[in-house]
Amino acid sequence: MNNEKAIKLLLVDDEDAFRQALAKRLGRREMDVFQASTGEEALEVLKATPANVVVMDVKMPGMGGLDALSRIRHEHPGTEVILLTGQAAVEDGITGIRSGAFDYLQKPVETENLVNKIRQAFDKGKHRTDLAKEAEMRESLERQMATAERLASLGTLAAGVAHEINNPLAIIAEAAGYMRLLLKKEECATIPFHDQLEKALGKIEKSVGRAKRTTMQLLGFAGQPDAVYREIELDDLVEEVILLVSGQASGMGVTVIKEQNPCPIILWTDPHRLRQVLINLVSNGIAACDRGGRVFIGSAFSEGMAVIHVRDTGHGIPKENMDRIFEPFFTTKPPGQGTGLGLFVSLDIIKRLGGAIQVESKVGQGACFRVSVPRRGKACPEVSNDIDWRDKARELERRDNHGAGAH
């Protein structure tokens, strides 16, 4: 007997002799039969061992079959119920079907007949659970798509907002810069409130820098149409990243170390975006370290993917924050110091590049972020042969990213 295929059957009847005899007969028909002598007991048994089909007498002392039926239908929607009624009690059978029984049989039952009914009930139950599973899958897929769509339109909106904010921001920056020049003039050296004005200007400039960081991160997130795919050597990119964060690192007294990889990794990807991600990760690592801390960045190959890891000796990420670090605007930094967009944007970019990000961390022992990206990105637009221009663009982008995420 194949136990997996066996129908799990619960037989409920208060007449012990009848029930046991029937159980024996059914047990020979590839069925896994267990028994109960009352409605209450049936519910208890089902709680512990779910059954596919219940065959149940209607007339029982205590909780009758009909009451038990509605409880079963309610608590175990995947379980089908066949009722057994007395000879003259067709009414009971019909009531039973109305309240969700699969069918009813009149006593005395013919075994062959009952076995067929049980099989049919079993098939129906299976079909029902399959449908439920399918519906659940469809629902979760729809939820995912809705989220993706929301993110996409959020991206467009974010980009628009960021661009709109950058313009007034530029005006504020120029106005403040102009006032600073005026204050530096000789004839202004002795005006009243000179130092206070200078201090206030400093606050304006600092806040412009802060807002600028936010808009820059948002524009990175917003899936710009102008992704430029190029062939790059990962080592070069890593070195550029280290160069770009060196200011932040030395300011914090943290060393950024490149881990040697014996074989060079050539990637076809969007270096501008990938660089932004690595800068975000290294910059986070630096921020998590105390003076004397270290951040390691290295790369390797694994199953056709290039894997770049950024590991630090910082304070680590508490368990309760693990789920939240990729949320937009989640930050544990004091106000004004972190946008909370770094990881959110990074994950978005890496997903777009067809990759993934993994995190491991223990409080007090630092964190390790692993970014894997395919060697060939999803989009492979034509390559320009104009070597000079590629170099130029590279240099441009190096500058372009200056300050993005690193501060």
Place this chain on the structure above:
Amino acid sequence: MVRVPINILVVDDEEDFVEMFSMRLEEMGEIVKGVHSGQECLDILAQADVDVVILDIKMPGMDGIETLREIKRRNPIVEVILLTGHGTTDTAVEGMKLGAFDYLNKPADFRELMEKLEGARKRKAEQEERIRKAESRTLMRKTGNLF
């Protein structure tokens, strides 16, 4: 030491930006004009002496790239620095191919901008020098042929 001022033309549809930016540059000792569209930019170039144009890429009507193309067609020796939104590297690269000297993200770092301005002015001076030399060479050749 007296520094020779740079003749700058600022082109941006944001009037407040042009105003503040120009005032700041003037305070640094440069000579600055400001206009608010690509067409106005071309008009000024036709009549005034300009070393460097600081040109916003995103403008209604004739945009920065179109304006740049036209500047370079009419007066290739004028240097252009582009102002771009962050993340529009492609447009910036296109601009560079069309002959822009460099580009900056808005809001730009002022010190970086001053460096670029100096660089642009130097390149323009070198170009002019080269042209002068080439002209005098052809002149000499021509006179040589005459006699």
